[in-house]
Amino acid sequence: MRKLIMLALAGIVSSPVIHAEVGIPAKGGWPEYLFIESVTRAEAHDTATKIAQAIFAGRMVIFSQMGKLTDPNIGDKGYTGAVFEKQWRASVEHLQIDASPSQQRIMEKVFWAGKQAMDNNQDRLNVKGVAWKHFLPAKWEREMGSLLNARTGILTKQPARNYRNPVNIPDSAERETLTRFVQPGFDGAAHGTFAQMGKQEVYRYMEPIRLIPPCMGCHGKPQGELDMLGFEKDGLEINDVIGLMSVTIAVRD
Ligand code: HEC
Known part of the structure:
Protein backbone atom coordinates (compact mmCIF):
# COMPACT_ATOMS: atom_id res chain seq x y z
CA MET A 1 0.00 0.00 0.00
CA ARG A 2 2.79 2.37 1.00
CA LYS A 3 4.61 1.53 -2.19
CA LEU A 4 1.45 2.29 -4.23
CA ILE A 5 1.07 5.71 -2.58
CA MET A 6 4.72 6.47 -3.29
CA LEU A 7 4.27 5.48 -6.92
CA ALA A 8 1.07 7.53 -7.22
CA LEU A 9 2.82 10.57 -5.75
CA ALA A 10 5.60 10.10 -8.24
CA GLY A 11 3.00 10.09 -10.99
CA ILE A 12 3.84 6.56 -12.04
CA VAL A 13 0.47 5.02 -11.15
CA SER A 14 -2.50 7.09 -12.25
CA SER A 15 -5.15 7.93 -9.64
CA PRO A 16 -8.20 5.66 -9.71
CA VAL A 17 -10.49 8.43 -11.07
CA ILE A 18 -12.73 7.20 -13.85
CA HIS A 19 -12.14 9.57 -16.74
CA ALA A 20 -15.36 10.84 -18.26
CA GLU A 21 -15.84 11.48 -21.93
CA VAL A 22 -14.17 14.69 -23.07
CA GLY A 23 -15.39 17.43 -25.43
CA ILE A 24 -19.05 17.26 -24.49
CA PRO A 25 -21.33 20.15 -23.45
CA ALA A 26 -21.36 21.16 -19.76
CA LYS A 27 -24.74 20.68 -18.11
CA GLY A 28 -27.06 23.43 -16.86
CA GLY A 29 -26.60 27.21 -16.95
CA TRP A 30 -25.94 29.37 -19.92
CA PRO A 31 -22.66 31.11 -20.78
CA GLU A 32 -24.29 34.55 -21.09
CA TYR A 33 -25.37 35.65 -17.62
CA LEU A 34 -25.77 39.35 -18.17
CA PHE A 35 -27.96 40.28 -21.08
CA ILE A 36 -27.23 43.96 -21.64
CA GLU A 37 -30.19 44.45 -23.94
CA SER A 38 -33.63 43.09 -23.17
CA VAL A 39 -37.13 43.70 -24.46
CA THR A 40 -40.56 43.80 -22.89
CA ARG A 41 -42.79 40.82 -23.46
CA ALA A 42 -45.03 42.98 -25.63
CA GLU A 43 -42.18 44.08 -27.91
CA ALA A 44 -40.33 40.76 -28.03
CA HIS A 45 -41.75 39.40 -31.26
CA ASP A 46 -41.57 42.63 -33.19
CA THR A 47 -38.01 43.35 -32.06
CA ALA A 48 -36.75 39.88 -32.96
CA THR A 49 -38.46 40.14 -36.35
CA LYS A 50 -36.78 43.48 -37.03
CA ILE A 51 -33.36 42.08 -36.12
CA ALA A 52 -33.86 39.02 -38.34
CA GLN A 53 -35.07 41.10 -41.27
CA ALA A 54 -32.26 43.62 -40.92
CA ILE A 55 -29.66 40.85 -40.95
CA PHE A 56 -31.34 39.20 -43.90
CA ALA A 57 -31.30 42.52 -45.78
CA GLY A 58 -27.58 42.90 -44.96
CA ARG A 59 -26.95 39.50 -46.50
CA MET A 60 -28.73 40.55 -49.67
CA VAL A 61 -26.77 43.80 -49.93
CA ILE A 62 -23.52 41.84 -49.69
CA PHE A 63 -24.79 39.32 -52.24
CA SER A 64 -25.31 42.13 -54.71
CA GLN A 65 -21.59 43.02 -54.34
CA MET A 66 -20.16 39.53 -54.67
CA GLY A 67 -19.17 40.02 -58.33
CA LYS A 68 -16.90 42.90 -57.38
CA LEU A 69 -15.71 41.35 -54.13
CA THR A 70 -14.55 38.18 -55.90
CA ASP A 71 -12.92 39.99 -58.83
CA PRO A 72 -9.23 38.96 -58.74
CA ASN A 73 -8.20 41.98 -60.84
CA ILE A 74 -9.21 44.59 -58.29
CA GLY A 75 -7.07 45.18 -55.21
CA ASP A 76 -8.66 47.85 -53.03
CA LYS A 77 -12.40 47.38 -53.55
CA GLY A 78 -13.37 50.42 -51.50
CA TYR A 79 -16.16 48.38 -49.94
CA THR A 80 -15.62 49.56 -46.41
CA GLY A 81 -17.91 49.16 -43.44
CA ALA A 82 -19.16 52.72 -43.96
CA VAL A 83 -20.01 52.15 -47.65
CA PHE A 84 -21.80 48.91 -46.82
CA GLU A 85 -23.64 50.43 -43.85
CA LYS A 86 -25.06 53.22 -46.00
CA GLN A 87 -26.49 50.76 -48.54
CA TRP A 88 -27.73 48.49 -45.78
CA ARG A 89 -29.54 51.23 -43.85
CA ALA A 90 -31.20 52.40 -47.07
CA SER A 91 -32.53 48.89 -47.65
CA VAL A 92 -34.14 48.65 -44.20
CA GLU A 93 -35.62 52.11 -43.73
CA HIS A 94 -39.08 50.55 -43.47
CA LEU A 95 -38.03 48.64 -40.33
CA GLN A 96 -37.15 51.88 -38.57
CA ILE A 97 -40.35 53.81 -39.15
CA ASP A 98 -42.40 52.34 -36.30
CA ALA A 99 -39.45 51.37 -34.06
CA SER A 100 -39.78 52.25 -30.37
CA PRO A 101 -36.83 54.01 -28.65
CA SER A 102 -35.51 50.73 -27.25
CA GLN A 103 -35.86 49.04 -30.64
CA GLN A 104 -34.00 51.94 -32.24
CA ARG A 105 -31.17 51.54 -29.72
CA ILE A 106 -30.96 47.80 -30.45
CA MET A 107 -31.04 48.40 -34.21
CA GLU A 108 -28.17 50.88 -33.90
CA LYS A 109 -26.15 48.11 -32.26
CA VAL A 110 -27.11 45.73 -35.07
CA PHE A 111 -25.83 48.27 -37.62
CA TRP A 112 -22.68 48.80 -35.56
CA ALA A 113 -21.96 45.05 -35.49
CA GLY A 114 -22.58 44.68 -39.23
CA LYS A 115 -20.35 47.61 -40.13
CA GLN A 116 -17.64 46.38 -37.79
CA ALA A 117 -17.71 42.87 -39.28
CA MET A 118 -17.26 44.40 -42.74
CA ASP A 119 -14.38 46.60 -41.56
CA ASN A 120 -12.72 43.57 -39.97
CA ASN A 121 -12.63 41.88 -43.39
CA GLN A 122 -10.97 44.71 -45.34
CA ASP A 123 -7.49 43.14 -45.55
CA ARG A 124 -9.05 39.93 -46.80
CA LEU A 125 -11.39 41.59 -49.29
CA ASN A 126 -8.66 43.75 -50.77
CA VAL A 127 -6.28 40.91 -51.59
CA LYS A 128 -5.46 41.13 -55.31
CA GLY A 129 -5.11 38.12 -57.57
CA VAL A 130 -7.42 35.83 -55.59
CA ALA A 131 -11.07 35.42 -56.55
CA TRP A 132 -12.48 33.55 -53.57
CA LYS A 133 -11.26 35.08 -50.33
CA HIS A 134 -13.59 33.28 -47.93
CA PHE A 135 -15.97 36.14 -47.52
CA LEU A 136 -19.65 35.68 -48.19
CA PRO A 137 -22.96 36.77 -46.65
CA ALA A 138 -23.21 33.81 -44.26
CA LYS A 139 -19.74 34.50 -42.91
CA TRP A 140 -20.53 38.19 -42.45
CA SER A 146 -20.66 37.30 -32.60
CA LEU A 147 -19.98 41.05 -32.23
CA LEU A 148 -23.64 41.77 -31.53
CA ASN A 149 -23.72 39.03 -28.92
CA ALA A 150 -20.59 40.37 -27.21
CA ARG A 151 -22.08 43.84 -26.97
CA THR A 152 -25.73 43.06 -26.21
CA GLY A 153 -26.21 39.41 -25.25
CA ILE A 154 -28.60 39.01 -28.18
CA LEU A 155 -27.94 35.73 -29.99
CA THR A 156 -28.28 35.48 -33.75
CA LYS A 157 -27.51 32.34 -35.65
CA GLN A 158 -28.36 30.53 -38.87
CA PRO A 159 -28.71 26.81 -38.21
CA ALA A 160 -29.03 24.78 -41.37
CA ARG A 161 -29.95 21.35 -42.67
CA ASN A 162 -26.34 20.64 -43.65
CA TYR A 163 -24.37 23.25 -41.80
CA ARG A 164 -20.96 24.17 -43.17
CA ASN A 165 -19.80 26.07 -40.11
CA PRO A 166 -20.12 24.30 -36.72
CA VAL A 167 -21.33 27.58 -35.13
CA ASN A 168 -24.56 26.83 -36.97
CA ILE A 169 -25.25 23.44 -35.40
CA PRO A 170 -28.95 23.64 -34.48
CA ASP A 171 -29.77 23.26 -30.77
CA SER A 172 -32.76 21.08 -29.89
CA ALA A 173 -35.37 23.86 -30.27
CA GLU A 174 -33.87 24.94 -33.60
CA ARG A 175 -33.70 21.37 -34.85
CA GLU A 176 -37.36 20.83 -33.98
CA THR A 177 -38.45 23.99 -35.80
CA LEU A 178 -36.22 23.34 -38.80
CA THR A 179 -37.61 19.83 -39.11
CA ARG A 180 -41.08 21.36 -39.34
CA PHE A 181 -40.00 24.09 -41.77
CA VAL A 182 -38.60 21.60 -44.29
CA GLN A 183 -41.85 19.61 -44.55
CA PRO A 184 -43.56 20.01 -47.96
CA GLY A 185 -46.78 21.49 -46.48
CA PHE A 186 -45.03 24.14 -44.34
CA ASP A 187 -47.08 27.38 -44.39
CA GLY A 188 -44.02 29.67 -44.27
CA ALA A 189 -44.90 31.30 -40.94
CA ALA A 190 -42.08 32.28 -38.60
CA HIS A 191 -41.97 30.61 -35.20
CA GLY A 192 -41.67 32.51 -31.92
CA THR A 193 -41.78 31.27 -28.36
CA PHE A 194 -40.85 32.30 -24.82
CA ALA A 195 -38.25 30.00 -23.31
CA GLN A 196 -35.69 29.80 -20.53
CA MET A 197 -31.91 30.02 -20.98
CA GLY A 198 -30.27 29.34 -17.65
CA LYS A 199 -31.83 31.85 -15.26
CA GLN A 200 -32.92 34.18 -18.03
CA GLU A 201 -36.27 34.20 -19.74
CA VAL A 202 -35.82 34.78 -23.46
CA TYR A 203 -37.84 35.09 -26.63
CA ARG A 204 -36.74 32.75 -29.39
CA TYR A 205 -37.64 33.71 -32.94
CA MET A 206 -36.97 31.58 -35.99
CA GLU A 207 -37.79 32.32 -39.59
CA PRO A 208 -37.04 30.19 -42.65
CA ILE A 209 -34.18 31.02 -45.01
CA ARG A 210 -35.04 29.99 -48.55
CA LEU A 211 -32.78 29.45 -51.52
CA ILE A 212 -32.77 31.84 -54.48
CA PRO A 213 -30.97 31.28 -57.82
CA PRO A 214 -27.55 32.75 -56.82
CA CYS A 215 -27.34 30.25 -53.94
CA MET A 216 -27.57 27.18 -56.13
CA GLY A 230 -14.84 22.11 -51.85
CA PHE A 231 -18.02 21.44 -49.86
CA GLU A 232 -20.46 18.87 -51.18
CA LYS A 233 -23.52 20.57 -52.65
CA ASP A 234 -26.68 20.12 -50.61
CA GLY A 235 -28.85 18.97 -53.53
CA LEU A 236 -31.63 21.45 -52.73
CA GLU A 237 -33.90 23.36 -55.11
CA ILE A 238 -34.81 27.03 -55.52
CA ASN A 239 -37.24 28.11 -52.78
CA ASP A 240 -36.36 25.15 -50.52
CA VAL A 241 -35.81 26.05 -46.87
CA ILE A 242 -32.10 25.62 -46.22
CA GLY A 243 -31.99 26.91 -42.67
CA LEU A 244 -33.22 29.34 -40.06
CA MET A 245 -32.56 32.88 -39.08
CA SER A 246 -32.61 32.34 -35.32
CA VAL A 247 -32.77 35.30 -32.90
CA THR A 248 -32.78 34.96 -29.12
CA ILE A 249 -33.35 38.01 -26.95
CA ALA A 250 -33.75 38.45 -23.21
CA VAL A 251 -37.20 39.40 -21.92
CA ARG A 252 -37.96 41.65 -18.94
CA ASP A 253 -41.26 42.34 -17.30
C1 HEC B 1 -19.91 30.27 -52.96
C2 HEC B 1 -20.70 29.24 -52.29
C3 HEC B 1 -21.95 29.68 -51.56
C4 HEC B 1 -23.03 30.34 -52.07
C5 HEC B 1 -23.24 30.86 -53.48
C6 HEC B 1 -23.97 30.45 -50.97
N1 HEC B 1 -23.47 29.86 -49.85
FE1 HEC B 1 -24.43 29.57 -48.11
N2 HEC B 1 -22.68 28.99 -47.25
C7 HEC B 1 -21.50 28.80 -47.90
C8 HEC B 1 -20.42 28.65 -46.93
C9 HEC B 1 -18.95 28.40 -47.21
C10 HEC B 1 -21.02 28.75 -45.65
C11 HEC B 1 -20.31 28.76 -44.29
C12 HEC B 1 -19.97 30.22 -43.98
C13 HEC B 1 -19.27 30.44 -42.67
O1 HEC B 1 -19.95 30.64 -41.66
O2 HEC B 1 -18.04 30.45 -42.66
C14 HEC B 1 -22.45 28.95 -45.90
C15 HEC B 1 -23.38 29.03 -44.90
C16 HEC B 1 -24.73 29.18 -45.12
C17 HEC B 1 -25.74 29.11 -44.10
C18 HEC B 1 -25.50 28.87 -42.62
C19 HEC B 1 -25.38 27.43 -42.28
C20 HEC B 1 -24.02 26.85 -42.52
O3 HEC B 1 -23.91 26.10 -43.51
O4 HEC B 1 -23.06 27.15 -41.78
C21 HEC B 1 -26.95 29.38 -44.69
C22 HEC B 1 -28.30 29.40 -44.03
C23 HEC B 1 -26.67 29.61 -46.09
N3 HEC B 1 -25.33 29.47 -46.33
C24 HEC B 1 -27.63 29.95 -47.02
C25 HEC B 1 -27.32 30.44 -48.27
C26 HEC B 1 -28.25 31.14 -49.12
C27 HEC B 1 -29.72 31.41 -48.78
C28 HEC B 1 -27.57 31.48 -50.25
C29 HEC B 1 -28.07 32.30 -51.41
C30 HEC B 1 -28.73 33.57 -51.09
C31 HEC B 1 -26.21 30.97 -50.10
N4 HEC B 1 -26.09 30.37 -48.89
C32 HEC B 1 -25.21 31.07 -51.06
C33 HEC B 1 -21.35 28.78 -49.28
C34 HEC B 1 -22.22 29.39 -50.15
Whole structure:
Protein backbone atom coordinates (compact mmCIF):
# COMPACT_ATOMS: atom_id res chain seq x y z
CA MET A 1 0.00 0.00 0.00
CA ARG A 2 2.79 2.37 1.00
CA LYS A 3 4.61 1.53 -2.19
CA LEU A 4 1.45 2.29 -4.23
CA ILE A 5 1.07 5.71 -2.58
CA MET A 6 4.72 6.47 -3.29
CA LEU A 7 4.27 5.48 -6.92
CA ALA A 8 1.07 7.53 -7.22
CA LEU A 9 2.82 10.57 -5.75
CA ALA A 10 5.60 10.10 -8.24
CA GLY A 11 3.00 10.09 -10.99
CA ILE A 12 3.84 6.56 -12.04
CA VAL A 13 0.47 5.02 -11.15
CA SER A 14 -2.50 7.09 -12.25
CA SER A 15 -5.15 7.93 -9.64
CA PRO A 16 -8.20 5.66 -9.71
CA VAL A 17 -10.49 8.43 -11.07
CA ILE A 18 -12.73 7.20 -13.85
CA HIS A 19 -12.14 9.57 -16.74
CA ALA A 20 -15.36 10.84 -18.26
CA GLU A 21 -15.84 11.48 -21.93
CA VAL A 22 -14.17 14.69 -23.07
CA GLY A 23 -15.39 17.43 -25.43
CA ILE A 24 -19.05 17.26 -24.49
CA PRO A 25 -21.33 20.15 -23.45
CA ALA A 26 -21.36 21.16 -19.76
CA LYS A 27 -24.74 20.68 -18.11
CA GLY A 28 -27.06 23.43 -16.86
CA GLY A 29 -26.60 27.21 -16.95
CA TRP A 30 -25.94 29.37 -19.92
CA PRO A 31 -22.66 31.11 -20.78
CA GLU A 32 -24.29 34.55 -21.09
CA TYR A 33 -25.37 35.65 -17.62
CA LEU A 34 -25.77 39.35 -18.17
CA PHE A 35 -27.96 40.28 -21.08
CA ILE A 36 -27.23 43.96 -21.64
CA GLU A 37 -30.19 44.45 -23.94
CA SER A 38 -33.63 43.09 -23.17
CA VAL A 39 -37.13 43.70 -24.46
CA THR A 40 -40.56 43.80 -22.89
CA ARG A 41 -42.79 40.82 -23.46
CA ALA A 42 -45.03 42.98 -25.63
CA GLU A 43 -42.18 44.08 -27.91
CA ALA A 44 -40.33 40.76 -28.03
CA HIS A 45 -41.75 39.40 -31.26
CA ASP A 46 -41.57 42.63 -33.19
CA THR A 47 -38.01 43.35 -32.06
CA ALA A 48 -36.75 39.88 -32.96
CA THR A 49 -38.46 40.14 -36.35
CA LYS A 50 -36.78 43.48 -37.03
CA ILE A 51 -33.36 42.08 -36.12
CA ALA A 52 -33.86 39.02 -38.34
CA GLN A 53 -35.07 41.10 -41.27
CA ALA A 54 -32.26 43.62 -40.92
CA ILE A 55 -29.66 40.85 -40.95
CA PHE A 56 -31.34 39.20 -43.90
CA ALA A 57 -31.30 42.52 -45.78
CA GLY A 58 -27.58 42.90 -44.96
CA ARG A 59 -26.95 39.50 -46.50
CA MET A 60 -28.73 40.55 -49.67
CA VAL A 61 -26.77 43.80 -49.93
CA ILE A 62 -23.52 41.84 -49.69
CA PHE A 63 -24.79 39.32 -52.24
CA SER A 64 -25.31 42.13 -54.71
CA GLN A 65 -21.59 43.02 -54.34
CA MET A 66 -20.16 39.53 -54.67
CA GLY A 67 -19.17 40.02 -58.33
CA LYS A 68 -16.90 42.90 -57.38
CA LEU A 69 -15.71 41.35 -54.13
CA THR A 70 -14.55 38.18 -55.90
CA ASP A 71 -12.92 39.99 -58.83
CA PRO A 72 -9.23 38.96 -58.74
CA ASN A 73 -8.20 41.98 -60.84
CA ILE A 74 -9.21 44.59 -58.29
CA GLY A 75 -7.07 45.18 -55.21
CA ASP A 76 -8.66 47.85 -53.03
CA LYS A 77 -12.40 47.38 -53.55
CA GLY A 78 -13.37 50.42 -51.50
CA TYR A 79 -16.16 48.38 -49.94
CA THR A 80 -15.62 49.56 -46.41
CA GLY A 81 -17.91 49.16 -43.44
CA ALA A 82 -19.16 52.72 -43.96
CA VAL A 83 -20.01 52.15 -47.65
CA PHE A 84 -21.80 48.91 -46.82
CA GLU A 85 -23.64 50.43 -43.85
CA LYS A 86 -25.06 53.22 -46.00
CA GLN A 87 -26.49 50.76 -48.54
CA TRP A 88 -27.73 48.49 -45.78
CA ARG A 89 -29.54 51.23 -43.85
CA ALA A 90 -31.20 52.40 -47.07
CA SER A 91 -32.53 48.89 -47.65
CA VAL A 92 -34.14 48.65 -44.20
CA GLU A 93 -35.62 52.11 -43.73
CA HIS A 94 -39.08 50.55 -43.47
CA LEU A 95 -38.03 48.64 -40.33
CA GLN A 96 -37.15 51.88 -38.57
CA ILE A 97 -40.35 53.81 -39.15
CA ASP A 98 -42.40 52.34 -36.30
CA ALA A 99 -39.45 51.37 -34.06
CA SER A 100 -39.78 52.25 -30.37
CA PRO A 101 -36.83 54.01 -28.65
CA SER A 102 -35.51 50.73 -27.25
CA GLN A 103 -35.86 49.04 -30.64
CA GLN A 104 -34.00 51.94 -32.24
CA ARG A 105 -31.17 51.54 -29.72
CA ILE A 106 -30.96 47.80 -30.45
CA MET A 107 -31.04 48.40 -34.21
CA GLU A 108 -28.17 50.88 -33.90
CA LYS A 109 -26.15 48.11 -32.26
CA VAL A 110 -27.11 45.73 -35.07
CA PHE A 111 -25.83 48.27 -37.62
CA TRP A 112 -22.68 48.80 -35.56
CA ALA A 113 -21.96 45.05 -35.49
CA GLY A 114 -22.58 44.68 -39.23
CA LYS A 115 -20.35 47.61 -40.13
CA GLN A 116 -17.64 46.38 -37.79
CA ALA A 117 -17.71 42.87 -39.28
CA MET A 118 -17.26 44.40 -42.74
CA ASP A 119 -14.38 46.60 -41.56
CA ASN A 120 -12.72 43.57 -39.97
CA ASN A 121 -12.63 41.88 -43.39
CA GLN A 122 -10.97 44.71 -45.34
CA ASP A 123 -7.49 43.14 -45.55
CA ARG A 124 -9.05 39.93 -46.80
CA LEU A 125 -11.39 41.59 -49.29
CA ASN A 126 -8.66 43.75 -50.77
CA VAL A 127 -6.28 40.91 -51.59
CA LYS A 128 -5.46 41.13 -55.31
CA GLY A 129 -5.11 38.12 -57.57
CA VAL A 130 -7.42 35.83 -55.59
CA ALA A 131 -11.07 35.42 -56.55
CA TRP A 132 -12.48 33.55 -53.57
CA LYS A 133 -11.26 35.08 -50.33
CA HIS A 134 -13.59 33.28 -47.93
CA PHE A 135 -15.97 36.14 -47.52
CA LEU A 136 -19.65 35.68 -48.19
CA PRO A 137 -22.96 36.77 -46.65
CA ALA A 138 -23.21 33.81 -44.26
CA LYS A 139 -19.74 34.50 -42.91
CA TRP A 140 -20.53 38.19 -42.45
CA GLU A 141 -23.64 37.18 -40.57
CA ARG A 142 -21.76 34.80 -38.31
CA GLU A 143 -19.13 37.41 -37.50
CA MET A 144 -21.57 40.28 -36.98
CA GLY A 145 -23.65 37.96 -34.79
CA SER A 146 -20.66 37.30 -32.60
CA LEU A 147 -19.98 41.05 -32.23
CA LEU A 148 -23.64 41.77 -31.53
CA ASN A 149 -23.72 39.03 -28.92
CA ALA A 150 -20.59 40.37 -27.21
CA ARG A 151 -22.08 43.84 -26.97
CA THR A 152 -25.73 43.06 -26.21
CA GLY A 153 -26.21 39.41 -25.25
CA ILE A 154 -28.60 39.01 -28.18
CA LEU A 155 -27.94 35.73 -29.99
CA THR A 156 -28.28 35.48 -33.75
CA LYS A 157 -27.51 32.34 -35.65
CA GLN A 158 -28.36 30.53 -38.87
CA PRO A 159 -28.71 26.81 -38.21
CA ALA A 160 -29.03 24.78 -41.37
CA ARG A 161 -29.95 21.35 -42.67
CA ASN A 162 -26.34 20.64 -43.65
CA TYR A 163 -24.37 23.25 -41.80
CA ARG A 164 -20.96 24.17 -43.17
CA ASN A 165 -19.80 26.07 -40.11
CA PRO A 166 -20.12 24.30 -36.72
CA VAL A 167 -21.33 27.58 -35.13
CA ASN A 168 -24.56 26.83 -36.97
CA ILE A 169 -25.25 23.44 -35.40
CA PRO A 170 -28.95 23.64 -34.48
CA ASP A 171 -29.77 23.26 -30.77
CA SER A 172 -32.76 21.08 -29.89
CA ALA A 173 -35.37 23.86 -30.27
CA GLU A 174 -33.87 24.94 -33.60
CA ARG A 175 -33.70 21.37 -34.85
CA GLU A 176 -37.36 20.83 -33.98
CA THR A 177 -38.45 23.99 -35.80
CA LEU A 178 -36.22 23.34 -38.80
CA THR A 179 -37.61 19.83 -39.11
CA ARG A 180 -41.08 21.36 -39.34
CA PHE A 181 -40.00 24.09 -41.77
CA VAL A 182 -38.60 21.60 -44.29
CA GLN A 183 -41.85 19.61 -44.55
CA PRO A 184 -43.56 20.01 -47.96
CA GLY A 185 -46.78 21.49 -46.48
CA PHE A 186 -45.03 24.14 -44.34
CA ASP A 187 -47.08 27.38 -44.39
CA GLY A 188 -44.02 29.67 -44.27
CA ALA A 189 -44.90 31.30 -40.94
CA ALA A 190 -42.08 32.28 -38.60
CA HIS A 191 -41.97 30.61 -35.20
CA GLY A 192 -41.67 32.51 -31.92
CA THR A 193 -41.78 31.27 -28.36
CA PHE A 194 -40.85 32.30 -24.82
CA ALA A 195 -38.25 30.00 -23.31
CA GLN A 196 -35.69 29.80 -20.53
CA MET A 197 -31.91 30.02 -20.98
CA GLY A 198 -30.27 29.34 -17.65
CA LYS A 199 -31.83 31.85 -15.26
CA GLN A 200 -32.92 34.18 -18.03
CA GLU A 201 -36.27 34.20 -19.74
CA VAL A 202 -35.82 34.78 -23.46
CA TYR A 203 -37.84 35.09 -26.63
CA ARG A 204 -36.74 32.75 -29.39
CA TYR A 205 -37.64 33.71 -32.94
CA MET A 206 -36.97 31.58 -35.99
CA GLU A 207 -37.79 32.32 -39.59
CA PRO A 208 -37.04 30.19 -42.65
CA ILE A 209 -34.18 31.02 -45.01
CA ARG A 210 -35.04 29.99 -48.55
CA LEU A 211 -32.78 29.45 -51.52
CA ILE A 212 -32.77 31.84 -54.48
CA PRO A 213 -30.97 31.28 -57.82
CA PRO A 214 -27.55 32.75 -56.82
CA CYS A 215 -27.34 30.25 -53.94
CA MET A 216 -27.57 27.18 -56.13
CA GLY A 217 -23.92 27.01 -57.21
CA CYS A 218 -23.11 25.86 -53.68
CA HIS A 219 -26.35 24.63 -52.11
CA GLY A 220 -28.08 23.21 -55.21
CA LYS A 221 -27.76 20.11 -57.34
CA PRO A 222 -26.25 17.67 -58.08
CA GLN A 223 -26.07 16.55 -54.47
CA GLY A 224 -22.57 15.53 -53.45
CA GLU A 225 -20.78 17.31 -56.28
CA LEU A 226 -18.10 19.64 -54.92
CA ASP A 227 -18.89 23.34 -54.97
CA MET A 228 -16.25 25.97 -55.71
CA LEU A 229 -15.13 25.85 -52.07
CA GLY A 230 -14.84 22.11 -51.85
CA PHE A 231 -18.02 21.44 -49.86
CA GLU A 232 -20.46 18.87 -51.18
CA LYS A 233 -23.52 20.57 -52.65
CA ASP A 234 -26.68 20.12 -50.61
CA GLY A 235 -28.85 18.97 -53.53
CA LEU A 236 -31.63 21.45 -52.73
CA GLU A 237 -33.90 23.36 -55.11
CA ILE A 238 -34.81 27.03 -55.52
CA ASN A 239 -37.24 28.11 -52.78
CA ASP A 240 -36.36 25.15 -50.52
CA VAL A 241 -35.81 26.05 -46.87
CA ILE A 242 -32.10 25.62 -46.22
CA GLY A 243 -31.99 26.91 -42.67
CA LEU A 244 -33.22 29.34 -40.06
CA MET A 245 -32.56 32.88 -39.08
CA SER A 246 -32.61 32.34 -35.32
CA VAL A 247 -32.77 35.30 -32.90
CA THR A 248 -32.78 34.96 -29.12
CA ILE A 249 -33.35 38.01 -26.95
CA ALA A 250 -33.75 38.45 -23.21
CA VAL A 251 -37.20 39.40 -21.92
CA ARG A 252 -37.96 41.65 -18.94
CA ASP A 253 -41.26 42.34 -17.30
C1 HEC B 1 -19.91 30.27 -52.96
C2 HEC B 1 -20.70 29.24 -52.29
C3 HEC B 1 -21.95 29.68 -51.56
C4 HEC B 1 -23.03 30.34 -52.07
C5 HEC B 1 -23.24 30.86 -53.48
C6 HEC B 1 -23.97 30.45 -50.97
N1 HEC B 1 -23.47 29.86 -49.85
FE1 HEC B 1 -24.43 29.57 -48.11
N2 HEC B 1 -22.68 28.99 -47.25
C7 HEC B 1 -21.50 28.80 -47.90
C8 HEC B 1 -20.42 28.65 -46.93
C9 HEC B 1 -18.95 28.40 -47.21
C10 HEC B 1 -21.02 28.75 -45.65
C11 HEC B 1 -20.31 28.76 -44.29
C12 HEC B 1 -19.97 30.22 -43.98
C13 HEC B 1 -19.27 30.44 -42.67
O1 HEC B 1 -19.95 30.64 -41.66
O2 HEC B 1 -18.04 30.45 -42.66
C14 HEC B 1 -22.45 28.95 -45.90
C15 HEC B 1 -23.38 29.03 -44.90
C16 HEC B 1 -24.73 29.18 -45.12
C17 HEC B 1 -25.74 29.11 -44.10
C18 HEC B 1 -25.50 28.87 -42.62
C19 HEC B 1 -25.38 27.43 -42.28
C20 HEC B 1 -24.02 26.85 -42.52
O3 HEC B 1 -23.91 26.10 -43.51
O4 HEC B 1 -23.06 27.15 -41.78
C21 HEC B 1 -26.95 29.38 -44.69
C22 HEC B 1 -28.30 29.40 -44.03
C23 HEC B 1 -26.67 29.61 -46.09
N3 HEC B 1 -25.33 29.47 -46.33
C24 HEC B 1 -27.63 29.95 -47.02
C25 HEC B 1 -27.32 30.44 -48.27
C26 HEC B 1 -28.25 31.14 -49.12
C27 HEC B 1 -29.72 31.41 -48.78
C28 HEC B 1 -27.57 31.48 -50.25
C29 HEC B 1 -28.07 32.30 -51.41
C30 HEC B 1 -28.73 33.57 -51.09
C31 HEC B 1 -26.21 30.97 -50.10
N4 HEC B 1 -26.09 30.37 -48.89
C32 HEC B 1 -25.21 31.07 -51.06
C33 HEC B 1 -21.35 28.78 -49.28
C34 HEC B 1 -22.22 29.39 -50.15
